[in-house]
Amino acid sequence: MESTAQPLRLERTNNKAGFLRSAKSKKGQFMKHVTIIGAGKIGGAIARMLAETGDYAVTIADRSAEQLGKLDAHLAVKPLELDITDAAALDAALTGQFAVLSAAPFHLTGAIAESAARTATHYLDLTEDVATTCKVEELARGARSAFIPQCGLAPGFISIVANDLTKHFDTLDSVRMRVGALPQYPSNALNYNLTWSTDGLINEYIEPCEAIVEGKLTVVPAMEEREEFSLDGVTYEAFNTSGGLGTLAKTLEGRVRTMNYRTIRYPGHQAIIKALLNDFNLKNRRDVLKDLFENALPATMQDVVVVFVTVCGWKDGRYLQETYANKVYAGVVAGKKMSAIQITTAAGICTVLDLLADGTLPQAGFVRQEEIGLDAFLANRFGRVYDPDVMRMAKAG
Numbered sequence: 001m002e003s004t005a006q007p008l009r010l011e012r013t014n015n016k017a018g019f020l021r022s023a024k025s026k027k028g029q030f031m032k033h034v035t036i037i038g039a040g041k042i043g044g045a046i047a048r049m050l051a052e053t054g055d056y057a058v059t060i061a062d063r064s065a066e067q068l069g070k071l072d073a074h075l076a077v078k079p080l081e082l083d084i085t086d087a088a089a090l091d092a093a094l095t096g097q098f099a100v101l102s103a104a105p106f107h108l109t110g111a112i113a114e115s116a117a118r119t120a121t122h123y124l125d126l127t128e129d130v131a132t133t134c135k136v137e138e139l140a141r142g143a144r145s146a147f148i149p150q151c152g153l154a155p156g157f158i159s160i161v162a163n164d165l166t167k168h169f170d171t172l173d174s175v176r177m178r179v180g181a182l183p184q185y186p187s188n189a190l191n192y193n194l195t196w197s198t199d200g201l202i203n204e205y206i207e208p209c210e211a212i213v214e215g216k217l218t219v220v221p222a223m224e225e226r227e228e229f230s231l232d233g234v235t236y237e238a239f240n241t242s243g244g245l246g247t248l249a250k251t252l253e254g255r256v257r258t259m260n261y262r263t264i265r266y267p268g269h270q271a272i273i274k275a276l277l278n279d280f281n282l283k284n285r286r287d288v289l290k291d292l293f294e295n296a297l298p299a300t301m302q303d304v305v306v307v308f309v310t311v312c313g314w315k316d317g318r319y320l321q322e323t324y325a326n327k328v329y330a331g332v333v334a335g336k337k338m339s340a341i342q343i344t345t346a347a348g349i350c351t352v353l354d355l356l357a358d359g360t361l362p363q364a365g366f367v368r369q370e371e372i373g374l375d376a377f378l379a380n381r382f383g384r385v386y387d388p389d390v391m392r393m394a395k396a397g
Helices: 041-053 065-069 088-096 106-119 130-140 156-164 196-204 250-252 269-279 287-295 342-358 374-379 390-395
Strands: 008-010 020-022 031-039 056-063 077-081 099-102 122-125 144-148 171-183 209-213 216-220 229-230 234-240 260-267 303-315 316-331 331-334 336-339
Touching: 020 209, 031 041, 031 336, 041 056, 041 077, 041 331, 041 336, 041 342, 056 065, 065 316, 077 303, 088 106, 099 106, 099 342, 106 144, 106 196, 122 130, 122 342, 130 144, 144 171, 144 342, 156 171, 156 250, 156 303, 156 316, 171 234, 171 250, 171 287, 171 342, 196 269, 196 287, 209 316, 229 303, 229 374, 234 269, 269 287, 287 331, 303 342, 336 342
Parallel strands: 031 056, 031 099, 056 077, 099 122, 122 144, 171 260
Antiparallel strands: 008 020, 171 303, 209 216, 209 260, 229 234, 234 260, 303 316, 331 336
């Protein structure tokens, strides 16, 4: 299938705020109609990126009229007040749409996937929740549309990078995946500011984590196996959190001796969180923990996303290591200032949508992130935000 997508181009501006924008689609009939569920920071960023291309007509749905009212007005974006617990209303909203993109909290994602199956709508989500992904995989069996979960940063881009590195070896030994969304200027004991979904953050701190240990897929506890490493002169800690491996663990089971995912933080964070979860028993009082986080940890737009993947194995009889390391900072995308976590997460799902729309990805059934080639991802107009050279050019413009 020939793509109708228009390439993004960098625009230089006097205030150096310009970033990635696209030429408008010349033929309106080629616009694909998509619905985004969830009008929070990530959902709004996705809508903005897609609308700016001129290739997508976007409906963004949320049950909160107040949340919808906070969105920037755009000719290609239509707000829709919708309660997704009303299955009939959700089905009506998705009927005739090319795709639905879930940016809703993880516990609501299953209902969206069920509606996508009923209406034969392509389905993409950002969830890190293992149980939700298992449900999506079940719904994808025999489906008339594509079901592509975990399209964000981790899981998502991290799986694409790790899988690409594994192809450089004859035999694998270890795959270590590390990702963190961090404040550039930490100023509290946790060395942390809220940068994304509080529900998602708590979920990954509490739920069990998949890992491959001595060749076998197993479950390890969250917040454990702390390590330290340095990158660009900065010291970080990393520890087990849930969901980051995505489906890659099952894909590589039996082929690798050790595989794990850990979240990156500044040193000292893990010890305090463990005290809150265990000594104060807040792991069983998520509502209290959420209230504490949201009223004591200020949000910030000045963040940095750190991606660090290391693969070891044998090539031509030699034991070798390859590493992918990258940092993405907050910036201006599609004419809007966005945090690094907004940029990387929204760009991830927008890239996958583009690859689905141009026929690069399967059009039906369950699609894993590791089925997406890294070169294709980075060459995409949205995926280019992960390219340090592109980011550097935009800032210098």
